[in-house]
Amino acid sequence: MKRRINKVAVIGSGIMGSGIACHFANIGVEVLLLDIVPRELTDKEKNKGLSLEDKAVRNRIVIDSLQASLKSKPSPIYHQDFAKRIKTGNLEDDISKVSEADWIIEVVVERLDIKKQVFDNLEKHRKKGTLITSNTSGIPIQQMSEGRSEDFKKHFCGTHFFNPPRYLRLFEIIPGPETSEEVLQFLNEYGEKFLGKKSVVAKDTPAFIGNRVGIFSIMSLFHMVKELDMTIEEVDKLTGPVIGRQKSATFRTVDVVGLDTLVHVANGLHKGVPTDEAHDLFAMPDYINTMVENEWFGSKSGQGFYKKIKSDDGSSQIKSLDLNTLEYRDQKKASFATLELTKTIDKVEDRFKVLIGGKDKAGEFYRKNFAALFAYVSNRIPEITDELYKIDDAMKAGFGWEHGPFQIWDAIGVEKGIEMMKAEGKEPAAWVNEMLEKGNKSFYKVKEGNTWYYDIPEKDYKKIPGQDTFIILDNIRESKEVFKNSGVVVEDLGDGILNVEFRSKMNTIGGDVLDGLNKAIDLAEKEYQGLVVANNGKNFSVGANIGMIFMMAVEQEYDELNMAVKYFQDTMMRMRYSSIPTVAAPHAMTLGGGCELSLHADKVVAAAETYIGLVEFGVGVIPGGGGSKEMTVRASDTFQKDDVELNRLREHFLTIGMAKVSTSAYEAFDTNILQKGKDIVVVNPDRQIAIAKKHALLMAENGYTKPIHRTDIKVLGKQALGAFYVGTDQMMAGKYISEHDKKIANKLAYVMAGGDLSENSYVSEQYLLDLEREAFLSLTGERKTLERLQHMLKKGKPLRN
Template sequence: MNRAIKKVAILGSGIMGSRIACHFANIGVQVLLLDIAPQTLSPEEEAKGLRLEHPSVRNRIVNAAFQQTIKAKPASLYAAGFANNIKLGNFDDNLSEISSADWIMEVVVENLAIKQSLYEKVEKFRTPGTLVTSNTSGIPIHLMSEGRSDDFQKHFCGTHFFNPPRYLRLFEVIPGPKTDKAIIEFLLGYGETQLGKTAVLCKDTPAFIANRIGVYSMMQTMKVVEELGLTVEQVDKLTSKVVGRPKSGTFRLSDVVGLDTTVHVANNLKAALVNDESKDIFNLPVMLQRLMENKWLGDKTGQGFYKKTKDEKGKTVILSLDLHTFEYRAAERVNFETLDRSKAIDNLADRFALLLAGKDLAGEFYRKTILDGFRYASNRIPEIADDLVKIDQAICAGFGWEMGIFETWDAIGVVNGIELMKAEGLTPAAWVTEMVAAGHTSFYQVEGGKRLFYDIATKKYQAIAGAEKQINLQILKPTKTVSSNDDMHIVDLGDGILGLEFHSKMNTMGQGVLEGIQEAIATAEKDFQGLVIGNESNEAFSAGANLGMLFMFAMEQKFDDINNMIATFQETMMRVRYSGIPVVVAPHTLALGGGCEINLHADKIVAHAELYMGLVEVGVGLIPAGGGTKEMALRMGDARRAGDVELNRLQEAFMNIATARVSTSAHESREMNYLRAQDRIVLNRNQVISEAKREALALADAGYVQKARRNDVWVEGKQGLALFKAGIQGMLMGRYISEHDALIANKLAYAICGGDLDAPQVVSETYLLDLEREAFLSLCGEKKTMDRIQSLLGGGKPLRN
């Protein structure tokens, strides 16, 4: 049967319940969020003379929880307006409304009796055929559905989000003993496409997949730390970006999650595991025992492995816990020869061999943790998952690892990994040695442009489920590269569509990228039907123009070179707009400055929902000059209204640039007029490039016609300029901005208004490009602008001068 999810009932409004409700609201689903009704009045309610029957009292718990969620950072909603998709209520008054829900999700406290009691009430109102799931992180699914009707059990399973559900990609689906297979298939598909997650089918085993592997890794790490006498700072450095994991590292992550949460999961695993050969690892190490005794639970209590405090000058200082004295001290610098040597290796996969070969304490740490991780994960198949892909997907999507355990093993070579393990006294699962003996020496391989995995059951390589909906540039590049330089690859995406990938540092747009854009468009016009510009970076689509060369030219006062450089950038952006084939851009994460401008000139944008876009040049003392200022003047002119409304729209665009505002989602980018109505937002990051290709094909099939440059851009001239100047002067007199800020803002106002024309009128795009380039050039001659750029290049910190 066709199943649509129009309304979801979330039962439980705690941290997870409210945040899951927000994520469903983000995708346009109507949400009913319920919690218990209070049994007593609060002092504030008594003072107001309210009674328990008053609606504000009845919904006090759910209201308070939801308000806390929408105020929390990072934001759970893509934009504030999505809160309108959520209705609040309580179990006593509103539970009957679940009869109209398509999906009922329980997110109450981890107590089996409480959950079973709630399910009994749910059955009174639930419409047969409605999905019922639990967000439990550890209670066995088969226990929760005991005693329920056949229809309930057929439509019941676990659906486990990771916190925060908007940002972490994992969505674990755990069938119960009687769950209909069609329900599981639906939820896996819905999780991937509608929720934008990595949906992983799990077995009903303790902590499922991600927490089983992830918490084991954390506990094993702490054991090795005690054994080797490492410091908190050393471990967090060793377990962060250098190995493709979140920059927080092990101990900082524990503080963020909450030590009590880690301890709770570890204790549950220790109690529940029977046949796990390594279950003793889940015994709490001394450090965790002492932290729990002291109630130092991390961020929620103000101290854990780290403590935030103030020095004598009132400056915030982060202290580290000394694991020997259990006193807090100033952070110590981390120095390891192995880490220093690894800096020369940009590719993460190539880095692991060096790290594991290290002769210092860092190398010993990696051998004791990474190799043991190989052993443990291999022994969990088929206990927690039938194949290795699910383990890699779960740990990456749930814990933010760039490479899964078996991907990492492949990176150093499976046979080499086995030999290294033997040297440490470790033995992998029997199926690994059997695999190698049969001549299969990798867990993954590429064949016919597809990535395959070794399937233990069939002893053959199989296609990864869902991969057909994705385009993986790393798989295509070895055989489908058309051209490349140090900063980019041009790749044949198939079906007549060309792809352009940036891979400079933070995907900044220097000469190599600009040449790549020009070459990709020329090649596509000659031999292809369209072009997609996108990449698979975890950090940025593009952090903007490369400021290093600009700074060097400006310090040497080579203004002709700067003028030529900016003119080239502008013409490249205009080439994107006025090419002979459709150009679709697929942004994600950061799209700043020039990274925003290339999107503004695309025929269509297919954006990932997590898009942080903005024209931020003012932060370094400049204005957008890659067509960004011109484009916002054009868009506001096209959308002009009579009188004040017209100027208000222009003022909003001006303020977005003048304050270097960055969107907090793709939806907010649309509100800021960076995305247009025809641009698409895709929730699943892995499907963005494939969807962009689909749109490029659609534009080509519709008979794409090259556009002509505009000579009819409406600008405000002196009318708008006077308004902006008055506002800038007011901000300056109120000391909200500096003299240099005012200088920059005035130049921006001049460019976006079309100069000091006597009356509103139409001008050409070329005219506006000249204005923004002139303003940019003049600001390059300002010392305070150079100071801002130097500050950013030196340490990444914005300077307000």
């Protein structure tokens, strides 16, 4: 039987329950969200004369929880309209409705007795064969399944989502003693394909995989910081982006998550793993116990390792906790000579050898930190998993690490890692030495375009399963390279489809990237069938190289700048008017020029987590790579008979003028940056390039024909121009925009109106491109635009002047 999930019941509407409900709504599933009935009225309900029997009261907990979740930032939902897919109810009046669900997910408080009560109630109404899972972070699945029916046990397991469910991709699946293999296989595939997760089947051990290793790593740091007499700023400096971790690093992350939450899991581990060689590390240091007693839990309590202080003048300052005195003090800048050595090393994995070789406190910290981590993860096999790659997958998908422990160990060198361990009085598991003795010098190998891992029982390498559904550019770059320059690598994806991968810093688009794009189109038109533009970087592209624009403008090299802007425009038009289909696969930050490239592709296959927009106003210019032209074209294409055309044009004008950036790919359909019926969204980013390739191939095989240049774009001339000018006057008079904002907006208005034509007219794309380029160049001659460009280059954020 082919199992399908059309309706999910989520039991428990707290932060996790509401987050899980929202993510199922994100992917189009109907959700029933249930919680308990309140036991007493609020003052507000009493004043309204309501009773405990009123439906609004009985559903108050679930409704309030869901609304709080939907208002939270970052949002748990791709688009607010998707919340309509969630129906709410309570566990007394609506429990029978779980019989309609294909999957029931329990997300109540982490207490075994309460979970068992919930299962007793659910089993009375659940239909046979329905999946039923618990989102527990550590209660043994075996204990939860005791006393249940045979059908319940067969279809029951743990499914541990990480918080927030939309953003953290780890999906741990923990089988019970009688969970059927069919259920495990289905959940593994469903997590990857539909939920966009990194599915990891874990063993039923305390805290499973992610939290077992993640909590060890944090607790190890909690103890090490005192041992090395380090400040929290120093630790956060060393455990952030320099090693491929989040900017919030260690202590800021704990403040966000909540120290009480971390302590709860760590205490559970201290109790649950008495034979663990690192058992003592799960005991809280004194300073943590004091913070818990003081209820210094972090953001939720207003103070933790950091505290925001408001001054009398209204300004705020962030203070840091001194771990010796437990008093808040001014922040101290952390700097290390070892980190300076890594500033020119772009690839994180290439930094590790340099970091462990440091002669200062940073070097000592990294040697101790990695030695402890490597020893610990090697000894967790086969206790928590039989396959080492699952530990790496869990840490990357659940904790946002760019590289998992075994990948870091490989980057340092397996033998060097053991040498570091021995210096710290630690030993790796016996299987690591056996691996080396057999001549195997790494945990991973890349061959035939796939990643292979060292399989411990087989004492040989095995291909990581599931790779057939996605394309990893790191694995094929060398063997499939067709062309390369300093800005791009062009790879052969097979079946006649090329890929252009940006390799510039932050994937900015400069002359080398444009050269590479043109070369790729040349090659594809001569010898291939289609072209994909995609990469596996942190961001698709943050836009044009504004450093280059700034230097040309400062030097007043306007002829060269004009040529550079025209080259950008011409390249975007080649994306649109080449004789082969072009597909853009944007993800994460896709700003300015990155957005313009997507606008000109034949099709966009966007990751759900795509934050796309035309943000050029922030640096004092209008979109100059075809973006202003394209939004004018798209406005024209939406004009309908008897429509108020000016309103349609204004919507597209405001998309640029307000520098709107979508918070998901789905929101980009609202601004017409993505187009319904043409562009698609992919939830699992691992599958994105493979799906983009399929669409390029499909267009090619269906007889793709080179488009004809557009000359039928309706522009509104003075009618639109007058209305826009009045609007910008009013905005400035109301102090909503500055004088320079008004100047930029009026330049954009001139382009999108098609100039000061006396009546509605039909124009070509090239006509609009020329207007766009002229406006862009004139703005680069403005002092305030140069100030904005310089501020963005120095501070990384826009200037309002």
